[in-house]
Amino acid sequence: MPVGKAVIGQSGGPTAVINKSLVGFIKEAINQEYDEILGARHGLEGILKEDFVDLSKLSESQLYGISKTPAAALGSVRKKPTENDIEKLVSIFEKQNIRYFFYIGGNDSAETANLVYEGAKKIGYEIKAFHVPKTIDNDLLETDHCPGYGSAARFVAHAFQGDDADNRSLRGIKINVLMGRHAGWLTAASTLGKSTEEDGPHLVYVPEKIFNLDEFLKDVKEVYDSLGRCVVAVSEGIHNKDGEYFLQTYASETGSGLAGKKDSHGNIQLSGSGALGDTLTNIVSEHIEGARVRADTFGYLQRSFLADVSEVDAEEAERVGQYAVVASKEKESGSIILRRQFSETYYCDVDVVELHKVAKHTKNMPEEYLEKNKPYVTNDFFEYAMPLTGGIEPKTQIFV
Amino acid sequence: MPVGKAVIGQSGGPTAVINKSLVGFIKEAINQEYDEILGARHGLEGILKEDFVDLSKLSESQLYGISKTPAAALGSVRKKPTENDIEKLVSIFEKQNIRYFFYIGGNDSAETANLVYEGAKKIGYEIKAFHVPKTIDNDLLETDHCPGYGSAARFVAHAFQGDDADNRSLRGIKINVLMGRHAGWLTAASTLGKSTEEDGPHLVYVPEKIFNLDEFLKDVKEVYDSLGRCVVAVSEGIHNKDGEYFLQTYASETGSGLAGKKDSHGNIQLSGSGALGDTLTNIVSEHIEGARVRADTFGYLQRSFLADVSEVDAEEAERVGQYAVVASKEKESGSIILRRQFSETYYCDVDVVELHKVAKHTKNMPEEYLEKNKPYVTNDFFEYAMPLTGGIEPKTQIFV
Numbered sequence: 001m002p003v004g005k006a007v008i009g010q011s012g013g014p015t016a017v018i019n020k021s022l023v024g025f026i027k028e029a030i031n032q033e034y035d036e037i038l039g040a041r042h043g044l045e046g047i048l049k050e051d052f053v054d055l056s057k058l059s060e061s062q063l064y065g066i067s068k069t070p071a072a073a074l075g076s077v078r079k080k081p082t083e084n085d086i087e088k089l090v091s092i093f094e095k096q097n098i099r100y101f102f103y104i105g106g107n108d109s110a111e112t113a114n115l116v117y118e119g120a121k122k123i124g125y126e127i128k129a130f131h132v133p134k135t136i137d138n139d140l141l142e143t144d145h146c147p148g149y150g151s152a153a154r155f156v157a158h159a160f161q162g163d164d165a166d167n168r169s170l171r172g173i174k175i176n177v178l179m180g181r182h183a184g185w186l187t188a189a190s191t192l193g194k195s196t197e198e199d200g201p202h203l204v205y206v207p208e209k210i211f212n213l214d215e216f217l218k219d220v221k222e223v224y225d226s227l228g229r230c231v232v233a234v235s236e237g238i239h240n241k242d243g244e245y246f247l248q249t250y251a252s253e254t255g256s257g258l259a260g261k262k263d264s265h266g267n268i269q270l271s272g273s274g275a276l277g278d279t280l281t282n283i284v285s286e287h288i289e290g291a292r293v294r295a296d297t298f299g300y301l302q303r304s305f306l307a308d309v310s311e312v313d314a315e316e317a318e319r320v321g322q323y324a325v326v327a328s329k330e331k332e333s334g335s336i337i338l339r340r341q342f343s344e345t346y347y348c349d350v351d352v353v354e355l356h357k358v359a360k361h362t363k364n365m366p367e368e369y370l371e372k373n374k375p376y377v378t379n380d381f382f383e384y385a386m387p388l389t390g391g392i393e394p395k396t397q398i399f400v
Numbered sequence: 401m402p403v404g405k406a407v408i409g410q411s412g413g414p415t416a417v418i419n420k421s422l423v424g425f426i427k428e429a430i431n432q433e434y435d436e437i438l439g440a441r442h443g444l445e446g447i448l449k450e451d452f453v454d455l456s457k458l459s460e461s462q463l464y465g466i467s468k469t470p471a472a473a474l475g476s477v478r479k480k481p482t483e484n485d486i487e488k489l490v491s492i493f494e495k496q497n498i499r500y501f502f503y504i505g506g507n508d509s510a511e512t513a514n515l516v517y518e519g520a521k522k523i524g525y526e527i528k529a530f531h532v533p534k535t536i537d538n539d540l541l542e543t544d545h546c547p548g549y550g551s552a553a554r555f556v557a558h559a560f561q562g563d564d565a566d567n568r569s570l571r572g573i574k575i576n577v578l579m580g581r582h583a584g585w586l587t588a589a590s591t592l593g594k595s596t597e598e599d600g601p602h603l604v605y606v607p608e609k610i611f612n613l614d615e616f617l618k619d620v621k622e623v624y625d626s627l628g629r630c631v632v633a634v635s636e637g638i639h640n641k642d643g644e645y646f647l648q649t650y651a652s653e654t655g656s657g658l659a660g661k662k663d664s665h666g667n668i669q670l671s672g673s674g675a676l677g678d679t680l681t682n683i684v685s686e687h688i689e690g691a692r693v694r695a696d697t698f699g700y701l702q703r704s705f706l707a708d709v710s711e712v713d714a715e716e717a718e719r720v721g722q723y724a725v726v727a728s729k730e731k732e733s734g735s736i737i738l739r740r741q742f743s744e745t746y747y748c749d750v751d752v753v754e755l756h757k758v759a760k761h762t763k764n765m766p767e768e769y770l771e772k773n774k775p776y777v778t779n780d781f782f783e784y785a786m787p788l789t790g791g792i793e794p795k796t797q798i799f800v
Contacts, residue, residue: 014569016562070795071565078570162416162704165471169414170478174700273681274674274697281673296699297674300574304562306795308707395470395706 001126003033004099008055009040009047011105011112012078014071015148016155016309017317018134021104022074023067024321025132026055032325035097042075043103044112047089050096067318070306081112086119094125101127102324106135106146110335111359117333130324131335131355134317136303138185141361142353143337147320148303150313150388152179153189155305159298161193161395164200164231171229172292173220173284174200177277179302181237182362184208185385186302188369188377190233192386195394200231203375208364211238211246217287219375224288236276236297247276273297310390312346319350327352335359346387401526403433404499408455409440409447411505411512412478414471415548416555416709417717418534421504422474423467424721425532426455432725435497443477443503444512447489450496467718470706481512486519494525501527502724506535506546510735511759517733530724531735531755534717536703538585541761542753543737547720548703550713550788552579553589555705559698561593561795564600564631571629572692573620573684574600577677579702581637582762584608585785586702588769588777590633592786595794600631603775608764611638611646617687619775624688636676636697647676673697710790712746719750727752735759746787 008025010018022039029037037056040046053074058066066073081089093101093116101116103109110131117129133140136152156178167174178187184206191201202223205211223230238246277295285293320336327334334352341347369381386392408425410418422439429437437456440446453474458466466473481489493501493516501516503509510531517529533540536552556578567574578587584606591601602623605611623630638646677695685693720736727734734752741747769781786792 010569014566069565070562072569075571076569158707159701159705162470162706163700165469166414166700166704169410169472169476171475273678273695275678278673278675278678294700295673296701297697298701299696300563300566300694301559301696301698301701304566305559306562307558 004097005036006034006100007038008102009043010072011043011109016151020317021321024318028322028325043077045077101129104132114355129333139183144340147317150310154310154389156189157192157392160190175232175295177297180235187235201233205234207237323350404497405436406434406500407438408502409443410472411443411509416551420717421721424718428722428725442475445477501529504532514755529733539583544740547717550710554710554789556589557592557792560590575695577697580635587635601633605634607637723750
């Protein structure tokens with residue numbers, strides 16, 4: 001295959017360490033014989049507009065700066081390519097002699113890499129295409145976990161430590177809504193800073209289980225009656241047995257004004273809104289008379305709070321970016337994964353798997369990470385997730 | 401005056417460093433000749449129930465533990481004492497031979513200390529009463545600033561650094577709602593992490609100025625048209641010229657379901673709810689077609705996030721607690737204040753002023769901290785607030 005140019009883009013919701021992957025990629029890419037190393041501004045959108053920046057000219061100190069920059073240094077985008085888009089992309093690649101395509105993102109980005117690879121093959125244009133994983137949702141198949149998750153989990157665990165102490169001080173019921181439309185990984189991380197049974201969160205509701213409002217109210221009341229307080233972690237994506245979001249069904253059943261907005265894809269807008277937390281607060285207030293009930297929705301802070309990043313996560317994010325270049329020397333296409341080693345101290349190796357194994361799929365929390373008979377996580381989850389956060393010190397807590 | 405016992409309580413919304421003040425107090429108090437040093441659980445409520453804990457028996461390591469414990473280690477309370485409460489308090493003090501009353505809190509707590517002092521005087525029972533300042537709202541008179549504010553400001557500044565980068569990656573309009581019912585100090589802190597004019601927040605709305613929806617929409621559109629994005633910081637307490645909260649008037653004018661709940665005092669509930677952010681999001685979405693509009697309400701994380709505390713704030717919080725004991729040797733009553741020294745490096749001395757000067761008052765941001773012709777802060781504010789945060793490093797940001 002002719003050498004040609006390489007292009008990289010970033011896609012989807014940023015994470016605290018997505019730029020580490022970009023820098024890992026660049027550092028390895030400048031040692032290759034690519035004609036040029038292009039960064040596409042705002043992912044696919046940048047490629048379609050041929051809005052590129054030359055990444056091979058960056059100094060060491062600029063690379064360091066990028067690695068410390070929150071969110072996507074190239075700009076990001078939420079875009080699923082149409083068939084036309086793919087055709088256009090391939091023709092631009094051909095025109096520009098781009099032979100290597102790297103895309104940092106979630107399962108949609110793996111799918112995009114796959115579509116580009118297949119689209120090029122169809123017209124006989126030789127190309128290599130690789131997906132570099134990132135998502136705070138931690139919901140990609142094949143990989144042990146996703147870069148971005150460890151830092152988000154760290155933020156969530158620390159946030160709950162403080163918020164739980166706040167709730168202990170003023171008592172009442174506190175509901176915190178976490179990101180996670182399909183998988184509860186980040187919501188589950190709310191438990192990682194707990195020292196004792198009495199610490200919150202006391203209840204954890206994830207999309208892997210069907211949400212039942214009556215049971216929820218019973219659970220909350222039970223904890224509140226027993227401790228005089230209750231801290232709850234709820235995934236934004238809680239839903240009924242038909243997979244309909246709680247917020248959506250509740251709003252249509254009750255005509256509640258907290259219904260929330262739909263986004264441009266017609267999905268109900270779960271992020272960037274406090275609607276779910278406020279709705280649950282109102283319901284709990286009515287059900288448990290006299291209780292002080294409050295909700296917070298952690299929102300975008302979960303993926304962008306740079307003052308509290310997991311070092312493990314940062315290092316791995318750089319390594320998967322770097323390894324994408326290495327993998328492209330041997331293979332035609334693939335998705336980079338982390339594979340946990342069985343050793344006394346935590347370590348993940350990098351490897352590459354076929355794109356279709358990752359594309360479009362969602363990895364839910366497995367059964368063994370969730371308690372069967374109560375809304376809570378197991379110790380297996382704790383052991384899985386803790387190393388990814390860089391370690392959460394137990395909260396010092398002396399309540400006298 | 402007979403020596404007798406000392407009692408201390410914590411009141412109102414906790415801060416990240418309120419326990420530093422408690423520990424500062426205890427360390428100094430154990431060197432005095434008090435018969436006992438009592439901690440009242442949940443403030444006034446604990447005194448009224450005679451629910452006390454002996455603080456003189458705590459080990460060094462326990463004290464260290466308390467100083468690192470988020471939120472109020474004694475438990476907190478939101479309670480304005482009635483005349484009856486004060487009478488009962490004084491009679492309990494008399495019965496228990498409590499001669500020293502220390503109360504950590506905001507302006508309501510200063511008022512409580514004052515009422516207790518006056519109530520005891522009325523019946524001829526000798527007592528000393530001191531207020532130890534704390535509030536993330538930073539709205540106490542006399543003191544240069546309030547312990548708790550620096551850490552909350554640090555969290556807010558760091559949160560905006562990350563969130564602004566997120567907004568730069570995905571573009572659109574982002575509205576963040578900050579705590580602050582009457583004063584905009586914490587909302588103004590959103591600007592402290594900015595490096596350039598192009599960084600967000602681009603617009604800052606505080607309760608010190610009358611909020612006008614039409615001007616707000618014009619401002620947002622102007623920034624959005626010019627930069628393709630806009631980050632906005634809004635105090636929860638924005639209001640019209642009659643002092644009515646925006647959320648309240650908008651809800652009653654439009655019949656919007658986002659009206660928000662009232663708390664037990666009949667105040668509209670501004671904290672622990674996403675209603676203001678969601679309402680503004682809906683309005684902006686209708687006004688600026690096609691824009692991606694999101695809101696986050698930072699909520700209780702602002703006062704409880706222990707992983708990112710201002711060292712300056714922590715040190716000062718301990719010092720005001722300690723100084724309350726010192727002041728009580730010379731004076732009958734008072735509120736502890738911080739007084740900024742005119743020197744090249746930032747330093748605040750501690751001092752004490754009369755309780756009535758602090759009680760019940762609110763310190764708004766002065767005119768010189770707010771731009772006249774646009775919703776933004778001045779450099780004077782920047783110079784005032786930055787040292788309190790322990791310093792916010794400019795965000796590394798290379799967007800290529």
